[in-house]
Amino acid sequence: MAPRDLAAESKHYAEQYWDKGYAIVRGLFSKDEMMEIQAEAAKVYADGLRHHASYRHKNLYYEILPEAFAGRRYVLQGHWFSWINPFFEKLRRDPRYFTILEPLLGRNIKQPAQQIHWKPPGAGLTGYRFHQDLRFRERDESFEKIMTSWINTGLAIDPATRENGCLRVISGSHKKGYLGLSDDGPLMKGATQDEELKKAGLDLKDIVDVELEPGDLAIWGMLTVHGSDANKSAKDRAFAISGYVSAETSERGEWAFRDGQPVPLGAEPVICKYEKLFEKPGPFYEDSKWYAA
């Protein structure tokens, strides 16, 4: 068998991204690598679980669903665990990410977001209503700029299936502008009604279940409508989401690749998402109780 030409494949992913708003890279990481990634993700989870409420220290963040909600403590998200985990610090700048992203973002790439989303079974609040990630950002740029300025990648740590609440994207939805879906409240509470999608001019037939094996990577853009259902299986689901931006068009984020070369984290974090970081670096606990009735 000829060796895999990821650079050639990546041109195709870029085309698919422009056409459908998303792409799927199968088998980017091997089964052996995934066993290690699963073990490291479990370490991050265990670190998060020490905290009784959502915890922030600079860019490191754990979103905790406390015992008060379902009788057991869950970690729903970890952000920027590269600061406590050398393995993930290296993974975030693995050359394979660069190869996939170069046709879309160029050779200078920063990373404004690093997250793992766990989706525990039975906790109820673990679906993400349909939305566009532009929801979280300013919206005064052109289509091309929005679609290439920030790209999200999701690496399946566990299998992602319809049953455990895999990512669902609406193919072609990125061409419809910003639609304001789920702008009215928390993302993880309730479910999107079909009517809401139809009213926004979306066709339910275009919904694609992004089922993934560990090691597969999904990519989607800031305008791609996506969401996911709650986990109806018996096992937790971990999904590693990393956002990348072109360093030419965005100041924001930690360097990931400079002229194609991986760049490790520096001595101090740069502001990624949380604006108040330098005013209030933490560590501190916060509990907005968004999950309460």
Ligand SMILES: O=C(O)CCC(=O)C(=O)O
């Ligand atoms: O974790 C998921 O299933 C979806 C998360 C999501 O929509 C996001 O991180 O933008």
Ligand SMILES: [Fe+2]
């Ligand atoms: Fe999202």
